Amino acid sequence: MYTLWIANKNYSSWSLRPWILLKALNIPFSEQLNFFASDKSSYDKFKAFSPTGLVPCLVDGDITIWDSLAIAEYIAEEHAQVWPADKIARAWARSAAAEMHSGFTALRQVCAMNCAVRTELDAITPELQHDIERVDALWTEGLTKFGGEWLAGDKFTAVDAFYAPVAFRAQTYGLKFSAMSQDWIDRMLRHPAMVEWLASAVKEPKTAH
Numbered sequence: 001m002y003t004l005w006i007a008n009k010n011y012s013s014w015s016l017r018p019w020i021l022l023k024a025l026n027i028p029f030s031e032q033l034n035f036f037a038s039d040k041s042s043y044d045k046f047k048a049f050s051p052t053g054l055v056p057c058l059v060d061g062d063i064t065i066w067d068s069l070a071i072a073e074y075i076a077e078e079h080a081q082v083w084p085a086d087k088i089a090r091a092w093a094r095s096a097a098a099e100m101h102s103g104f105t106a107l108r109q110v111c112a113m114n115c116a117v118r119t120e121l122d123a124i125t126p127e128l129q130h131d132i133e134r135v136d137a138l139w140t141e142g143l144t145k146f147g148g149e150w151l152a153g154d155k156f157t158a159v160d161a162f163y164a165p166v167a168f169r170a171q172t173y174g175l176k177f178s179a180m181s182q183d184w185i186d187r188m189l190r191h192p193a194m195v196e197w198l199a200s201a202v203k204e205p206k207t208a209h
């Protein structure tokens with residue numbers, strides 16, 4: 001069985017991605033929750049199980065996979081449902097997940113994931129507005145093109161998992177999206193796995209990190 005090492009559910013958006021993917025697809029795994037160190041860096045603490053000192057980190061027997069996108073691809077080798085069955089939808093989903101993995105800096109920095117909090121931003125910077133508009137356009141494209149409830153069709157796949165933290169961020173900061181995108185956000189927030197993650201997140205001790 002897979003072992004998934006993660007950090008605080010309230011804050012760790014990278015941890016959420018493979019966690020929700022495994023949960024949503026009903027793939028069994030054992031969760032190893034390690035809170036961030038209270039000092040600045042968790043490197044020394046996380047280095048005990050992750051070569052980069054970062055989470056998420058997946059362990060499967062002798063094999064260690066230490067990055068969210070690599071984890072999704074590794075799980076997909078055994079579980080094809082990680083990505084859409086259709087080649088065009090799969091290419092789109094992989095591109096969109098990779099875009100999140102390598103981009104959206106303003107969204108990730110200004111709107112850090114903090115599931116338990118509801119607040120308002122003082123201002124939306126042009127960089128943040130740019131990221132919000134790009135996410136909105138991307139979700140609208142997927143929902144329209146593949147015609148399902150999920151971003152790349154009628155099934156929850158890894159692309160939904162990669163944007164799951166944006167649903168929590170939209171809720172925390174009251175970010176404004178188009179009606180179609182907001183429907184996806186609402187669907188995500190109602191998903192039993194998201195509800196389970198949030199229920200744990202709000203009970204965690206709140207720390208600086």
Ligand SMILES: N[C@@H](CCC(=O)N[C@@H](CS)C(=O)NCC(=O)O)C(=O)O
Nearest residue numbers: 012013014041042043054055067068
């Ligand atoms: N590119 C990595 C990013 C991993 C990452 O930055 N993880 C954060 C937690 S969300 C971390 O471990 N931070 C350690 C620290 O804050 O010291 C991935 O996709 O897995």
